[in-house]
Amino acid sequence: MPKLKVNDIEVEVEEGLTVLQACEKAGAEIPRFCYHEKLSIAGNCRMCLVEMEKSPKPIASCAMPVAEGMNIKTNTAFVEKARKGVMEFLLANHPLDCPVCDQGGECDLQDQSMFYGVDKSRFKENKRAVPEKHMGPLIKTQMTRCIHCTRCVRFVTEVAGVSELGAIGRGEDMQITTYLEQSMQSELSANVIDLCPVGALTSKPYVFEARPWELKKTETVDVMDAVGSNVRVDTYDWEVKRVLPIINEDINEEWISDKTRYACDGLLTQRLDTPFIKYNGKFEKASWDEVFKIIKSKFENSSKEKICGFVGDLTNMETGYIFKEFFDRTLNNKNYDSRSDNRFLDNSERENYIFNSSINGIEDADLIFLIGANPRYEATILNARIRKAFVNNNTKVISLNDVGDLTYSYKNLDGQTQTLKTIFEGSEEISKEIISASKPMIIIGESLLKFNSAEHLFNLIKNFLKKNNKFTEDWNPLNILSCDASTVGNFDLGILNNEKNLLEELKSNKFEIVFLVGQDNLDFNKKNEFVIYQGSHGDKGAETADIILPGAAYTEQDGYFTNLEGKMQKAYKASYPPGEAKEDWQIINELAEVMNNRKLFNDKEELESSMFNYLKLQQEKRITNIKEKTNLEFQNEKLNIQLKDYYFSNVIARSSKTMVECNNSKLNIKSTGTEG
Amino acid sequence: MSLRRPAKNQPETFEFSSSSMEEADKIVLKYPEGKQQSAVMALLYIAQKQNDNWIPLAAMKYIAKFLDMPYIKVYEVATFYTMYNLSPVGKYFVQVCTTTPCMIRGANKLVEACKEKISDKENELSNDKSCSWMEVECLGACVNAPMMQINDNYYEDLDKEKTIEIFDKILKGEDPKPGSYRGRLNTEPENNRKTLMDIKNA
Numbered sequence: 016m017p018k019l020k021v022n023d024i025e026v027e028v029e030e031g032l033t034v035l036q037a038c039e040k041a042g043a044e045i046p047r048f049c050y051h052e053k054l055s056i057a058g059n060c061r062m063c064l065v066e067m068e069k070s071p072k073p074i075a076s077c078a079m080p081v082a083e084g085m086n087i088k089t090n091t092a093f094v095e096k097a098r099k100g101v102m103e104f105l106l107a108n109h110p111l112d113c114p115v116c117d118q119g120g121e122c123d124l125q126d127q128s129m130f131y132g133v134d135k136s137r138f139k140e141n142k143r144a145v146p147e148k149h150m151g152p153l154i155k156t157q158m159t160r161c162i163h164c165t166r167c168v169r170f171v172t173e174v175a176g177v178s179e180l181g182a183i184g185r186g187e188d189m190q191i192t193t194y195l196e197q198s199m200q201s202e203l204s205a206n207v208i209d210l211c212p213v214g215a216l217t218s219k220p221y222v223f224e225a226r227p228w229e230l231k232k233t234e235t236v237d238v239m240d241a242v243g244s245n246v247r248v249d250t251y252d253w254e255v256k257r258v259l260p261i262i263n264e265d266i267n268e269e270w271i272s273d274k275t276r277y278a279c280d281g282l283l284t285q286r287l288d289t290p291f292i293k294y295n296g297k298f299e300k301a302s303w304d305e306v307f308k309i310i311k312s313k314f315e316n317s318s319k320e321k322i323c324g325f326v327g328d329l330t331n332m333e334t335g336y337i338f339k340e341f342f343d344r345t346l347n348n349k350n351y352d353s354r355s356d357n358r359f360l361d362n363s364e365r366e367n368y369i370f371n372s373s374i375n376g377i378e379d380a381d382l383i384f385l386i387g388a389n390p391r392y393e394a395t396i397l398n399a400r401i402r403k404a405f406v407n408n409n410t411k412v413i414s415l416n417d418v419g420d421l422t423y424s425y426k427n428l429d430g431q432t433q434t435l436k437t438i439f440e441g442s443e444e445i446s447k448e449i450i451s452a453s454k455p456m457i458i459i460g461e462s463l464l465k466f467n468s469a470e471h472l473f474n475l476i477k478n479f480l481k482k483n484n485k486f487t488e489d490w491n492p493l494n495i496l497s498c499d500a501s502t503v504g505n506f507d508l509g510i511l512n513n514e515k516n517l518l519e520e521l522k523s524n525k526f527e528i529v530f531l532v533g534q535d536n537l538d539f540n541k542k543n544e545f546v547i548y549q550g551s552h553g554d555k556g557a558e559t560a561d562i563i564l565p566g567a568a569y570t571e572q573d574g575y576f577t578n579l580e581g582k583m584q585k586a587y588k589a590s591y592p593p594g595e596a597k598e599d600w601q602i603i604n605e606l607a608e609v610m611n612n613r614k615l616f617n618d619k620e621e622l623e624s625s626m627f628n629y630l631k632l633q634q635e636k637r638i639t640n641i642k643e644k645t646n647l648e649f650q651n652e653k654l655n656i657q658l659k660d661y662y663f664s665n666v667i668a669r670s671s672k673t674m675v676e677c678n679n680s681k682l683n684i685k686s687t688g689t690e691g
Numbered sequence: 692m693s694l695r696r697p698a699k700n701q702p703e704t705f706e707f708s709s710s711s712m713e714e715a716d717k718i719v720l721k722y723p724e725g726k727q728q729s730a731v732m733a734l735l736y737i738a739q740k741q742n743d744n745w746i747p748l749a750a751m752k753y754i755a756k757f758l759d760m761p762y763i764k765v766y767e768v769a770t771f772y773t774m775y776n777l778s779p780v781g782k783y784f785v786q787v788c789t790t791t792p793c794m795i796r797g798a799n800k801l802v803e804a805c806k807e808k809i810s811d812k813e814n815e816l817s818n819d820k821s822c823s824w825m826e827v828e829c830l831g832a833c834v835n836a837p838m839m840q841i842n843d844n845y846y847e848d849l850d851k852e853k854t855i856e857i858f859d860k861i862l863k864g865e866d867p868k869p870g871s872y873r874g875r876l877n878t879e880p881e882n883n884r885k886t887l888m889d890i891k892n893a
Contacts (some may be wrong), residue, residue, distance in 0.1 A: 178761030183770040184695060194763040195748070 019085035034076035034087060035063055043089040046098065046127045048105075048212045049164035050077035053269055054173060060105070060164050062127065064097040065089045073097045095131075102132040105162050108143050108187075109213070116160065118214030120227040124162065145190055151198025152676035153205045153273060154216050161215035163189055167207035174270065175201040176402045176422025191215070198680045201422075202395040202661070205277065206270045209259065220277055220673045221257045225249075233589035234261055236576055237275045238329050238500035238569045239668065242374070242396045243578030244271045248279070248570050248589040255279045255570050255590055265375050266578065272395035273677065274661070274668055279570075281671030285552045287565035288594025298563065303595065306562050307609040313545050314346065314610065317527040323350035323517055326510050327533030327550065328499035329665055331574025331586065333619070334566075334599035335501065335508050336626040338532050340615050345607045350526075352517045353505035355536035358461060359469035360511060364637055367473075368506050369581040370397075371491035372456050378404045379490075382452035384445075385414040386435065386476075387654050388460025388496045391421050392661045394579065397496070398422065413445060416656055433651040435472060439479040450483045458494045462656045471649045497579045498659070500569075504577035507630055531556045532599065533566065535666050549602055551592075552666040565596035568667065572598040573619070575626075694814055694825075695770055697748050698778035705749035707757075711741045715757070728760045731768055735775055744784040744842070745776040781816050783861050785809065785824035786840040792833035797850060801837055802826065804854035808862070822861060834878040835871055844869035 018027045021041035028037045038045050048060035058078035065076045068086035073094065088094060106128060113119045145158040163182065168191065171180045177200060179193050193199055208218050230249035237244040244267035247259045258279045260271040290306040291298040324342055326335050342351045361367045372380065377400045390398035398421060404410040405423040412425035415435060428434050438445050449455045457476060463469060477493060485492045497503055520526065524542045531548045535556040548560035551568040570589045577583045592598065600622060607615045616622040662674040707715055718733045731754060738750040746769055755765045769775045787805060789798045805824040809817045813825045832838045835847030846857055848871045860867040875881060
């Protein structure tokens with residue numbers, strides 16, 4: 016490991032690091048615009064100039080690899096002058112419009128010119144003006160402000176994997192644009208807004224909404240997909256103004272998908288803010304006491320077998336747990352489920368429904384086999400990780416179906432489950448590849464699990480991997496790609512019923528009372544059922560309801576979510592529920608009090624500790640409860656991936672105006688066919 | 692700089708002719724497997740030659756597909772280099788050198804001739820759309836100044852009358868003779884050579 020001196024402090028760093036990284040290790044801060052840890056090195060902004068002994072000129076520290084015996088100085092008059100010079104050049108063409116720029120207050124250029132710049136300009140000529148570019152419904156451009164760091168170009172090419180941005184022209188005429196100004200077709204496109212060190216690319220839906228110092232910032236997790244990206248929610252009073260990523264190297268690195276970022280405007284519309292009762296097909300406002308009394312009498316007047324309950328895809332674990340407790344203890348009934356389809360699930364082992372190799376593990380894998388999954392739309396951030404593995408390690412990716420552009424190349428098979436069967440019976444070329452791979456990953460999508468022969472195939476795959484010793488201490492090749500934020504949490508809590516097919520019974524109208532908690536995806540023809548809907552948005556579930564209990568969205572209550580890897584993360588309260596709406600656990604707790612004159616839990620803490628106890632017990636029980644299954648039916652089916660519409664996959668996204676615009680821009684591109 | 696931005700009127704399609712294709716294939720073969728994208732500059736030039744000295748967007752798309760690379764990457768290259776013309780410049784593309792040596796020898800007269808015969812402004816097509824002119828920096832024929840380049844040929848030792856003559860021929864569709872217009876062979880001194888007299892073919 017090379018040793019070098021930074022400002023007379025000796026540091027020892029790994030081979031291959033840059034001088035900039037070494038300086039950071041020595042505690043010397045280096046200003047930069049174009050350099051970014053996650054992107055390739057461009058070295059074109061020249062802001063990171065430092066002095067190196069024996070070099071007559073300053074060196075660009077971001078592009079210079081460390082070498083033994085270097086003597087770097089970052090605090091000399093020479094460096095200061097170099098920085099001032101670079102800053103002056105950068106500002107020569109940069110407009111002085113900070114008061115009307117959305118980046119103001121969180122602008123790298125603004126901050127760094129305060130620290131390293133000069134207070135006046137010698138540039139008397141006219142500044143250049145660059146026309147604005149169209150980059151789709153999410154990115155607002157003001158290209159006169161651009162300093163050509165090319166972070167955005169490198170991001171879309173390297174991380175997002177859609178080469179749509181580029182720098183055209185040269186010298187003073189250089190401009191950053193998409194090809195002929197088409198909107199960017201990437202689910203990660205809005206990350207360029209965070210990357211842009213100036214105000215050239217800013218957020219279109221957030222334009223002129225607020226200044227960063229006015230916002231209350233809450234670090235929490237995202238629920239738009241099952242990945243559980245770490246985000247920061249910025250609120251202004253009640254309103255969620257924007258969602259930004261925070262770094263979590265194990266999950267989302269530094270990126271979030273456009274849906275995570277922009278579905279937040281759905282939190283402001285279509286909200287349920289007061290309890291409603293349906294009289295003669297019309298909803299009328301009511302008080303909590305009224306609705307609780309009605310619910311109580313309904314529950315008391317029907318037999319307990321005729322009551323069922325479903326939990327939705329965005330509910331936190333506390334809600335799921337108290338819902339289950341409510342059924343177990345108050346209603347004395349086990350008719351509850353968290354699945355909205357006939358998805359196969361063997362919850363005897365936890366590994367049967369989580370992403371066992373972990374998201375970080377993707378980078379270690381040497382073979383990835385996608386079965387019935389389209390990670391680009393089902394888990395965008397995870398797909399970016401697969402692309403990273405593909406680019407860095409040339410990881411081989413196979414997909415059973417042709418799922419379109421995944422931003423990396425893969426081999427696709429015919430999509431027949433028969434093919435899958437022969438592969439995992441061990442007689443195909445791919446079987447050998449899986450056997451010879453040291454860390455294979457089998458990623459099973461929810462689409463496969465909805466099949467008639469899902470159980471057969473699932474066990475076949477698992478047994479094949481077991482037989483070939485692919486399960487080792489540090490590697491588990493079996494991965495289930497869940498799509499929804501609360502799926503894994505609900506399975507951990509055992510909110511499912513494998514003895515009865517509740518969905519079939521619901522569809523054949525066998526129940527009298529249906530209790531939906533945030534569940535909007537059920538397809539059933541309502542006859543005489545009395546439907547209670549508890550949730551945050553007026554969507555499909557609320558439409559069918561007879562009584563609506565207004566709940567809180569994920570930004571309005573503390574609650575745990577377990578992501579697809581089985582990592583439990585807490586979402587924090589950033590805002591509060593609108594109107595008379597309450598936190599979800601509270602509603603069920605109060606309902607239980609009305610029913611039995613006794614709350615289920617005295618407070619949230621008691622609920623949480625009880626939930627953790629339950630999870631612990633469940634985990635211990637599972638270890639002793641493993642059974643072998645054989646003789647399952649198989650039938651050949653053509654595997655079609657049933658994707659939920661990406662931009663409308665849950666109630667919040669469906670209420671979001673921005674998501675509608677995204678969808679429209681995507682459809683436009685498809686229909687005009689300008690790309691061909 | 693109007694030639695650096697794509698023209699408004701664009702042809703719908705573009706395809707290499709068989710001779711261009713042959714040339715392109717030859718160039719692509721020069722690069723190692725997987726590095727074919729390096730051929731983009733040469734291919735753009737072939738397309739420009741084939742298409743009356745300018746590159747339409749359709750050609751960029753065609754080349755992007757030909758080399759299996761994103762459109763924007765080809766677009767970046769085509770907009771970066773000044774010798775790619777992205778708007779029509781006519782079948783005869785006149786480039787008049789106006790750098791110092793040519794300027795001293797009267798390049799402005801050549802420019803006057805262009806203005807009279809072709810069009811008032813640089814980069815503007817002549818009335819019959821067959822010709823346009825532009826001022827360029829040094830073309831490396833200072834010994835024969837003033838000079839101009841029409842497509843692949845150099846016309847040297849010019850003055851205003853001779854330039855007009857050349858344009859007249861071009862506009863009629865004839866091919867004027869390239870080289871010196873004062874009877875010089877290449878860059879030999881005027882009025883025969885003065886040195887190396889004993890070497891016949893020097």
